[in-house]
Amino acid sequence: MSREYSFNLAVPLEDFAVVEELLAQAKRNCPPLRISRKTDRHGCARFYLSFPFTPGRPDLKFQEWFAGHQQDSWDLFGPTPGRWGLVT
Numbered sequence: 001m002s003r004e005y006s007f008n009l010a011v012p013l014e015d016f017a018v019v020e021e022l023l024a025q026a027k028r029n030c031p032p033l034r035i036s037r038k039t040d041r042h043g044c045a046r047f048y049l050s051f052p053f054t055p056g057r058p059d060l061k062f063q064e065w066f067a068g069h070q071q072d073s074w075d076l077f078g079p080t081p082g083r084w085g086l087v088t
Contacts, residue, residue, distance in 0.1 A: 049078075
């Protein structure tokens with residue numbers, strides 16, 4: 001089990017292709033980033049973004065970078081600290 005910082009991202013389905021490319025670019029910028037697709041809800045594509053828990057805080061760098069691309073209809077919530085993996 002490892003610690004992480006995470007975001008939830010919701011975007012209208014019509015913006016899916018744009019966001020998919022932005023997330024691919026974010027993954028290239030921060031290879032440890034994990035991107036999970038959540039179930040669509042209320043006409044929005046939803047994503048779960050996980051960053052490693054490190055002193056360099058790549059999650060904050062992502063948040064700053066993403067703000068320059070974010071549209072008003074997109075909802076980025078986070079970062080929130082947590083744990084990834086099974087508790088044994």
